[in-house]
Amino acid sequence: MGREGGGASGRGRCVAGPGACRRRPPVAGLGGLGLWLQCLFPQPGMADSAQAQKLVYLVTGGCGFLGEHVVRMLLQQEPQLRELRIFDLHLGPWLEELKTGPVQVTAIQGDVTQAHEVAAAVAGAHVVIHTAGLVDVFGKTSPETIHEVNVQGTRNVIEACVQTGTRFLVYTSSMEVVGPNIKGQPFYRGNENTPYEAVHRHPYPCSKALAEQLVLEANGRKVLGGLPLVTCALRPTGIYGEGHQIMRDFYHQGLRLGGRLFRAIPASVEHGRVYVGNVAWMHVLVARELQHRAALMGGQVYFCYDNSPYKSYEDFNMEFLGPCGLRLVGTRPLLPYWLLLFLAALNVLLQWLLRPLLLYAPLLNPYTLAMANTTFTVSTDKARRHFGYEPLFSWEESRTRTIRWVQAVEGSAQ
Ligand SMILES: NC(=O)c1ccc[n+]([C@@H]2O[C@H](COP(=O)([O-])OP(=O)(O)OC[C@H]3O[C@@H](n4cnc5c(N)ncnc54)[C@H](O)[C@@H]3O)[C@@H](O)[C@H]2O)c1
Numbered sequence: 323m324g325r326e327g328g329g330a331s332g333r334g335r336c337v338a339g340p341g342a343c344r345r346r347p348p349v350a351g352l353g354g355l356g357l358w359l360q361c362l363f364p365q366p367g368m369a370d371s372a373q374a375q376k377l378v379y380l381v382t383g384g385c386g387f388l389g390e391h392v393v394r395m396l397l398q399q400e401p402q403l404r405e406l407r408i409f410d411l412h413l414g415p416w417l418e419e420l421k422t423g424p425v426q427v428t429a430i431q432g433d434v435t436q437a438h439e440v441a442a443a444v445a446g447a448h449v450v451i452h453t454a455g456l457v458d459v460f461g462k463t464s465p466e467t468i469h470e471v472n473v474q475g476t477r478n479v480i481e482a483c484v485q486t487g488t489r490f491l492v493y494t495s496s497m498e499v500v501g502p503n504i505k506g507q508p509f510y511r512g513n514e515n516t517p518y519e520a521v522h523r524h525p526y527p528c529s530k531a532l533a534e535q536l537v538l539e540a541n542g543r544k545v546l547g548g549l550p551l552v553t554c555a556l557r558p559t560g561i562y563g564e565g566h567q568i569m570r571d572f573y574h575q576g577l578r579l580g581g582r583l584f585r586a587i588p589a590s591v592e593h594g595r596v597y598v599g600n601v602a603w604m605h606v607l608v609a610r611e612l613q614h615r616a617a618l619m620g621g622q623v624y625f626c627y628d629n630s631p632y633k634s635y636e637d638f639n640m641e642f643l644g645p646c647g648l649r650l651v652g653t654r655p656l657l658p659y660w661l662l663l664f665l666a667a668l669n670v671l672l673q674w675l676l677r678p679l680l681l682y683a684p685l686l687n688p689y690t691l692a693m694a695n696t697t698f699t700v701s702t703d704k705a706r707r708h709f710g711y712e713p714l715f716s717w718e719e720s721r722t723r724t725i726r727w728v729q730a731v732e733g734s735a736q
């Protein structure tokens with residue numbers, strides 16, 4: 323890891339709706355001239371429609387928060403897409419609306435922990451985008467289950483690629499592979515090469531780190547047919563946007579508290595956040611460019627980033643919850659840290675006591691408190707340099723879209 327190299331062109335503009343026309347964006351920076359040049363020198367994937375639509379993509383976890391955005395972005399932005407397979411434990415009803423477009427959309431209900439189900443879904447795919455996983459830092463599932471899904475599930479995806487001849491694999495990793503670590507050391511405006519002691523104890527970050535390692539180590543393995551597997555991993559920081567369940571939980575919490583949220587984290591603690599649409603765009607772009615730049619991008623990791631501002635977790639959420647009528651009380655934490663620690667530990671005890679009766683999984687526990695209290699922000703341009711990534715959505719667009727979603731979903735339009 324750590325190879326560096328040049329970037330590639332590749333900008334796009336996202337249009338709404340799954341059936342929207344897909345067009346190859348003009349060559350970056352050339353505007354109208356770029357369109358004229360494309361007529362003379364068509365870019366890869368600019369062949370006529372018969373040749374253009376030739377690739378089969380598989381998205382695991384395609385019905386999740388990020389997965390749905392990746393699915394819709396592929397349908398809008400990938401001109402070479404012939405078939406899009408969506409593999410998930412829980413298929414969403416919205417998939418039906420996607421089947422009216424020019425791309426064949428195949429919904430597959432399956433479990434990544436079942437190797438035969440994964441192999442059947444992967445067989446014949448050119449590209450796999452593996453987002454499926456258990457994102458649990460609230461004690462909802464056992465450490466064993468988290469490991470089974472996130473690690474063994476990823477192992478099954480890798481082996482399916484090798485056994486069936488799929489050559490390109492993009493893995494959705496996480497910032498947590500790096501940190502915050504168990505020592506609570508800050509990671510301030512770091513990049514993919516910043517030294518940091520990535521030591522974890524919690525099952526979720528441990529599982530993501532193991533899975534990422536499996537994916538990167540699989541780069542170069544010979545797949546069926548004798549060609550090499552090309553893999554890479556994307557590390558989003560805290561993703562926000564349409565469909566973010568935790569944002570919805572904070573909003574409901576504020577409504578229950580009379581339109582108020584109470585500051586628990588110092589405003590000085592910065593937490594990196596990235597808009598889901600930009601994360602989806604990075605997945606689409608990296609999957610495309612991985613096919614042309616295997617030597618540079620194979621085995622690499624890339625943080626997901628955009629122009630979302632650096633703020634504390636709570637202050638950042640208020641960018642969206644404020645316009646929906648909530649107020650964050652306190653310019654500094656209202657409770658002392660030791661009391662928050664006590665309440666977090668009490669939540670763990672209650673979760674254990676109540677488990678035979680019900681699932682009690684509040685936002686506050688020792689791990690989430692430590693995470694929220696530890697600065698973790700990234701500042702990098704590796705994705706731009708390696709495959710021409712630029713955020714598709716500005717901060718203003720990301721903020722507006724998220725606010726509209728909270729208002730629409732919660733009926734809080736003012
Ligand atoms: N949400 C974030 O802030 C964030 C940040 C960084 C990385 N990530 C990573 O992005 C990926 C998607 O996260 P998300 O926030 O969209 O979570 P999510 O829970 O909304 O989506 C995960 C999807 O995976 C599916 N899934 C779970 N177990 C499965 C199994 N055994 N077989 C098949 N499908 C299964 C779920 O049904 C769900 O649709 C995860 O790998 C996560 O680690 C998320």
Ligand SMILES: CC(C)[C@@H](O)CC[C@@H](C)[C@H]1CC[C@H]2[C@@H]3[C@H](O)C=C4C[C@@H](O)CC[C@]4(C)[C@H]3CC[C@]12C
Nearest residue numbers: 457459496498559560586635685686690691693694
């Ligand atoms: C109750 C308060 C202390 C409140 O401020 C707690 C916030 C807490 C729920 C979140 C703070 C940081 C979040 C995590 C971070 O954004 C990155 C993540 C990595 C990703 O792979 C999965 C989600 C998460 C773990 C995310 C979860 C919520 C927080 C812990």
